Amino acid sequence: MKENKILVFNNKNNIDMNLKIVSLPPIQDSTKSTNDVDIDGADGTLTEFNKYTSDIKPVECDYQGNDPDKIVRWLRGKGPVIFGNRPDRFYNAEIVNPIPINQIIENQLYNFLVQFKCQPFGYLLDGQDFRTITNGTILNHNKADYISLPIITIYGTGSCIVTINNRNFTITEIGTSITIDSSIQNCYAGKENKINGPYPYLDIGENLITWTGTGVTKVEIKPNWRCI
The missing domain is CATH 2.40.30.200 (Elongation Factor Tu (Ef-tu); domain 3)
Structure with missing residues (x-):
């Protein structure tokens, strides 16, 4: 070649x-x-x-x-x-x-x-764009061969619990929107105290993403798929 x-x-x-x-x-x-x-x-x-x-x-x-x-x-x-x-x-x-x-x-x-x-x-490169997901979305990438650290933005009001492959984290107050950046283990706009639980990561293979919270209006995720 x-x-x-x-x-x-x-x-x-x-x-x-x-x-x-x-x-x-x-x-x-x-x-x-x-x-x-x-x-x-x-x-x-x-x-x-x-x-x-x-x-x-x-x-x-x-x-x-x-x-x-x-x-x-x-x-x-x-x-x-x-x-x-x-x-x-x-x-x-x-x-x-x-x-x-x-x-x-x-x-x-x-x-x-x-x-x-x-x-x-x-x-x-095809893991660098934000995409809007629905409750119960399964994300997968057949090239990613190591855990990936996504950026997730949640829109809405109130609190919510987000689950990725049975791992949970809680947002105590969305406050219109909140962005969770797992690569730096931080929330944007001074909202670090609004997250409880470990910062999320994506497994190799399938990742089932669900959430609870009636105030959630939209969830976006940038997967940051990565390889060794």
């Missing part, structure tokens, strides 16, 4: 920036952080999983043009990055190496490396 050598960083792509992509990062799972634990009376060790860690994803580039400052301004800082060999998802990334502008200026055509330090999960 021919590799699609496209790079999109902070919503700008390499083609519009007159930059040729020579190679993209290999497709692989995020790196695991583990501990080896000795067990008394048993040979060997037990490996305990801690978490997934950030990875350096290198991109090799060729530049030919007369505005290297434009490239340097683009390839700095933080933002979402999409690699052409995984075009269905973005990674939250930071560029951790300086772009050698002096060598670009001297050579006019120069090969260099950009190192993206990527947070461990890829976020599927």
Whole structure:
């Protein structure tokens, strides 16, 4: 299969920036952080999983043009990055190496490396829009392979109990609307004290979402489907 050598960083792509992509990062799972634990009376060790860690994803580039400052301004800082060999998802990334502008200026055509330090999960692009759901909606995504941390907005008045796959959280006062962001474990507009219970997450596979509360008029959810 021919590799699609496209790079999109902070919503700008390499083609519009007159930059040729020579190679993209290999497709692989995020790196695991583990501990080896000795067990008394048993040979060997037990490996305990801690978490997934950030990875350096290198991109090799060729530049030919007369505005290297434009490239340097683009390839700095933080933002979402999409690699052409995984075009269905973005990674939250930071560029951790300086772009050698002096060598670009001297050579006019120069090969260099950009190192993206990527947070461990890829976020599927089709999980980034809010959708209105009805009571009893089942959400599923056949590519998501890790629990996902949604953003949920509830409209209406009064209180409600929201259930996702038998896990409940309670909103004590909607107050016209309330937004629950599980990725930062917070409610918007100073409503942190209006939620009781654990912040919601979406399982791999099917997620049945129901709620009780006569004052609820609408529920919207941004799934934030993610992959290892």
